[in-house]
Structures are given as C-alpha cells and as structure tokens.
Amino acid sequence: MVRKINFKIIVAFILLTPFSVFAQDDSLMNLLNEEVKPERQEVEYTFKSTRVINAQSIERMHQGQLDFRINHRFGQLNLGSYELWGLDQAVMNFCLEYGITNWLQVGIRRGNVDKLYDGSMKLSLIRQSKGGIHNMPVAISFFSDFSLATIKDSARYHKDTRDRFAYTNQFIIARKFTENFSLEILPTYVHRNLAAFDEKNDILALGVGGRYKLTRRLGLSFEYFYANNSKKTTTKYFNPVSLGFDLETGGHVFQLFLTNSLNMVENRVIAETQGDIMKNGIYFGFNISRVFGGKKNKE
C-alpha cells in the first residue's frame, strides 16, 4: 500500500512539476494578449505622397501640414539632342496643399499653360483599418477641383468668364494590400463649361493607380484612366497612362516618370491628354513635394 502511494506521488510530481515550470514565459505573454486585446489601427502610408503620378492618391495632408509641390513636364522624348530629348521645353505647375483638419485638405495651384489657376479640396471619408474586431478593408476619399483659365483671349478662350471654368469630382477608393503593394480606383466625373463643337462637356472616367515599394525609400508607381470621351473628335485625345518612381529623401519626395500627358490638372489630364504612346507621345516629367510642419497628435 505504502509503495503504491509513493509511486502515485512520483507520477503526480512528474506531471505537475513541468507544468508549473512551463507555465512561466509564454503563458504569461498569452495571458497578457488575452487581457489586452490589440486595438483597431488605421492603415496609413498607402502611398508615398498625395499623388500617384498625375492622379490624386488617397494620402492627404494632416492637420497643419503644408505640402509645396513643383511639377514639370518636358517635351517629347524623341526630339533628339538639339532639344535635349525634350528637356528644353517645359510646362510647369506649382501648388500648395494644406490640412485644415485631419479629414479636410484644401489646395491651390497655378500652371503656365493657359495661366490656369485651380482650387481643390480632399475629404477623407473612410479610412482602412486593421487589428480590431471590425475593420474597414478600404479607404475612401472625395476629391473636388475647379480650374479657371486666366489667359487673355486665345484661340480657345474669349471674353466669357464662364467658359473658362472646368470641374473634377472624384472618389478615391484605396487599399493597402501588403506593406509594399497598394492599389486605388478613381471613379471620376469631369465637366468642362467649354468644349469644342464635337466634344462632350461631361466626361466620365475610371482610373486605377498603384504603387509597389521596391525598397523602403523607393517605389514603383503607375496609373491609367479610361475616359469615355469620343474618339471621333477633331483633336485626338488618348487615355492618360503614366509609369514612374517615387523617391523619398527624408524631407522631399521626388516623383520621376514617363507619361503621355502634358497636363497636370485633373480635368485636363483625364479629358484632354493628347500624347499618343504609339506615336512617340511620351514625355518625361517630375514632381517634387516638400512637406512642412504639422502637428499630427494634439497633446
């Protein structure tokens, strides 16, 4: 009888002792994970800057942040050494974009073509999230812009000020699929007060833009818009397509790319891109973005 009990004690010890030894590290961490559930987190940094290339990205300026951008598009690449492969000819545009709140960004731009001014706003409606119980799979923003051509009388614009306005309204639906890969689609409505006799004033378009991060500071980006403008117009228009790199250097983001559009304002990029990539209508361009200040977190 005594022997039997001893045996049972030994077995019990063998069974219990390792349990209390292993009970340490991981079980304590498991208990902590059980007690403190991870909170839902906003998915951020879907794109490197507020533009994919020409298209608006889902990114915005946070409260108090100011983005100063300089955008250039050069001449056709095949112009040869006399025109320095297009670099002698430049159209440019610069803009300021500011975050009034964390969900509202406003901007102004000025471009040298038609002395175009424009004002824009971007509303961050829904943000992608992860880690919580209920997560949003996508982020949605609404972008709206109007442009005004202030050039004195030209072949296109005459006295009537109303003719000089054009508008873009656009939803941006984006998802960061992995740390490196993000994609967005842009259902867009463009209205031009003035269009040529055989062109439409209203144009619907669907854009797609993406980014693939090659290294932590270098990304590959692309975008394309399908626009439903007529293919039988006197002036030929093409769907805008661009491919390029985002390079981040601490304070600045450089975007270097090839595009078939010399335009930089949405309504013109989408409705009035004239570069035919099959006929050397390819241009080199860059955007430089410098972001200043901004308090993201109110103390």
Add this chain to the structure above:
Amino acid sequence: MKKVIVISGLVFLACSSLFAQKYICKDGNVHLLSKTAMLTIDGKNNKASSILDSKTGDLVVQLQVRGFKFPEALLEEHFNENYMQSGTFPKADFKGKIANIATVNFAKDGEYPIDIVGKLTIHGETRDIKKKGKLVIKGGKVEGTSAMNISLANYKVKIEESYKDRIDDNVALTMDLKYELYQAK
C-alpha cells in the same frame, strides 16, 4: 486516508501556483528620445502593457510600435516606414524576469531596486538584456520604472550614412508602468 492527504496537498500546491499574485498594467508609458544637434526624436507610447508575477518574478511587457506618437507627422511617418518598419514588425516586447524578486516585499511600502534580465525584441530582433529598474510599492499599488539605452544598430535598425548626424545610434528608453492586482476572470 494518507492518499487523500497527499492528493489534496498536491492539488493545493498546483492551485497556489495558478493563483500566484499577478500584477497587470494596461496603459504604461514608454518614452523614447534620440537627440543630436540637428534633430530631436521624441516619441511617446502610452499603451504599453505588462504582467508581473510577484512570486516568481516573471515579467512580460509589450507594445505596438505604431502606438508611438511624435509631435510631427512626418517624423512619425519616417519612424514607422523607414526605420522601425512597423507594418512588418508591429510589436516590441520583453520576456524575462526580475532576478532579485525575493528582495521585494510587496506587502511593505517602499522603493526597491530591481535587476531585469531577459529577452528584448525590437524590429524583429531578439537580444538578451540585463538592465536596472525600480519597483515602488505604495498602498498595495506597484509602479515599475526603468531607464535604459539601446543601440539601434544592435537591433538592425538601419540608419543611412547621410542621416547619421541627425539620428543617433543610441536611443534612451524610459518606462513607467503602473500595475494593479490582476483578477482572473
């Protein structure tokens, strides 16, 4: 009869180890500071969580790297995107123990210096560490503090040559964890 005593004794022992006094902290503060002449990086995380077993001295601490908040949005972006890669390595944690837990009397108010020994994981890299800290017991409440310096290179957080005059390899971490008694649900 003897058998019953032995078994109940064992059950008691097993239970007592299950119901060892544990302390939990759900909103601890961790502060990181890196200072150079050109740039001050000053981040605060107030969602660090921890459990301390007062009997065995076992200690676990963890936090979400994304939870660090910086005064400037761009700084926060670069911290997450370029250096900590918090999308790939969302958590930082510590698993180990207070080596001299026996010298801490949880029933008596006072300040107790502690030796923290264990494994610290940052940026997906785990290193053995041995640091000093302090436990303050006051009216049944436990507050743990520790200040330590860590080397970024040691955790494979890469600082490019051209940024080395702005970002110091040495980062000061200060922890302040206020524990309360853990009640099992």
